[in-house]
Amino acid sequence: MVNTSKRTLDVTLFGQKYFSPLIQAPIGVQSIFNAEGEKGLAEVCSRLSIPYVLSTAGSNTIEEVASASNDGLRWFQLYWPSDDDITISLLRRARQSKFSVLVVTLDTWSAGWRPLDLDQGYLPLLNGIGTQIGFSDPVFRQKFKQMHKKEVEQDIPLASREWVKLILSDSPQPWERLSFLKKHWDGPIVAKGIQHPEDAKKAVQVGFDGIIVSNHGGRQLDGAVGSLTMLPSILDAVGTGTPVLFDSGLRTGADILKALCLGAHAVLIGRPTIYGYAAAGKDGAEEVIMGLLADLDRSMSMTGITGFGESHRSAIMPRPS
Numbered sequence: 239m240v241n242t243s244k245r246t247l248d249v250t251l252f253g254q255k256y257f258s259p260l261i262q263a264p265i266g267v268q269s270i271f272n273a274e275g276e277k278g279l280a281e282v283c284s285r286l287s288i289p290y291v292l293s294t295a296g297s298n299t300i301e302e303v304a305s306a307s308n309d310g311l312r313w314f315q316l317y318w319p320s321d322d323d324i325t326i327s328l329l330r331r332a333r334q335s336k337f338s339v340l341v342v343t344l345d346t347w348s349a350g351w352r353p354l355d356l357d358q359g360y361l362p363l364l365n366g367i368g369t370q371i372g373f374s375d376p377v378f379r380q381k382f383k384q385m386h387k388k389e390v391e392q393d394i395p396l397a398s399r400e401w402v403k404l405i406l407s408d409s410p411q412p413w414e415r416l417s418f419l420k421k422h423w424d425g426p427i428v429a430k431g432i433q434h435p436e437d438a439k440k441a442v443q444v445g446f447d448g449i450i451v452s453n454h455g456g457r458q459l460d461g462a463v464g465s466l467t468m469l470p471s472i473l474d475a476v477g478t479g480t481p482v483l484f485d486s487g488l489r490t491g492a493d494i495l496k497a498l499c500l501g502a503h504a505v506l507i508g509r510p511t512i513y514g515y516a517a518a519g520k521d522g523a524e525e526v527i528m529g530l531l532a533d534l535d536r537s538m539s540m541t542g543i544t545g546f547g548e549s550h551r552s553a554i555m556p557r558p559s
C-alpha cells in the first residue's frame with residue numbers, strides 16, 4: 239500500500255541531473271549495424287535525452303557525431319592510445335565538440351581472442367571500418383605521412399593496422415598516468431571495466447571521478463565473472479561519494495531496477511539498442527529505449543519504488559549461498 243503513483247527516473251551524476259539512469263554504452267563500428275553509423279544512434283539518444291557514449295572505434299568522426307547529436311548529452315570513450323600526442327589530439331577534439339565526460343576503458347588493452355571472427359577473417363577495424371576517428375585525426379595523419387611517405391587514403395590496410403596498434407596496443411598505462419589525462423581533460427573521468435573491489439578502490443584513490451562495473455558484455459575475457467555478481471562488493475569498497483555505474487547483461491526494466499536497487503547510480507545499455515538499430519534503424523533503437531524506460535518505470539511501481547535518491551538494497555533477496 240505504498241503510494242507509487244508519482245515516480246521519477248531522475249538521477250544525479252557528477253553534479254548534473256539526468257532525466258533517467260539509462261546511458262547508451264560505447265559500441266564500436268556502428269556502421270556494421272546501420273549505414274548511418276554512430277550518427278543515427280547519437281541522433282536518437284539526443285532526441286530521447288539519453289547520454290550517448292561515442293567509442294574511439296567509431297565509424298564516424300568525433301565532429302560528425304557531435305553534429306548529429308546536436309545539443310544532446312554526449313560522452314567520449316577512450317581506448318587510450320600509446321602515443322601521447324595522439325591522445326592529446328583526441329581529447330582536444332572531443333572537448334571542442336562538447337563531449338562532457340571521458341570514459342576510459344581499462345579492460346581491453348588488446349582485443350580478446352574470438353575464434354568465430356578469426357575463422358571468418360572478420361576484422362572490420364583492419365579494413366578501415368571503425369577507424370574514422372583515427373583517420374580524421376590531424377596528428378595521426380601527420381605521423382602516418384611522416385613514417386610511410388603517403389596519405390592514409392593511399393594505403394587503408396596499413397593505416398588501419400597502425401591505428402589499431404595505437405589504440406589496442408597491449409601496453410596498459412599505469413594507474414599513476416591518470417594525471418596525464420586530467421591535465422588534458424577538464425571534465426569528469428570515469429574508469430570503465432572495473433570487476434574487482436581492489437581495482438575500484440585504486441581507481442578512486444588515483445582520482446577517477448566515477449567507475450563503470452562492466453565485463454565488456456563478456457566479449458573479451460572468456461569466463462570472466464558476471465558483473466552483477468561483483469557489483470555489491472565493489473559498491474561496498476567504494477563507499478559513498480563516487481558514482482558507480484553498471485553495464486553487462488541488462489535486457490529488461492527489471493534487470494535495470496535490480497542493478498539500481500543494489501546501488502548502481504546509473505546503467506549503460508549496449509546490445510539491446512544496437513539490436514533494435516540493426517533490425518529497424520533509428521525507429522528500432524528508439525523503440526528499444528522507450529520500451530526499457532517504460533519497463534523500468536512499471537517495474538518501480540511493482541516494487542514500491544518511487545525514485546533512486548535512497549538505497550533500495552533491501553528490495554533485493556540475497557542469493558542463497
Ligand SMILES: Cc1cc2nc3c(=O)[nH]c(=O)nc-3n(C[C@H](O)[C@H](O)[C@H](O)COP(=O)(O)O)c2cc1C
Nearest residue numbers: 263264265266293343454455485486487507508509
Ligand atoms: C559490438 C560491441 C562493440 C563494443 N565496442 C566497445 C567499445 O568500442 N568500447 C567500449 O568501451 N566498450 C565496447 N563494448 C562494450 C559495451 O560498451 C558494454 O560494456 C557491453 O556491451 C555490455 O553491455 P550489454 O550487455 O548491454 O551489451 C562493445 C560491445 C559490443 C556488443
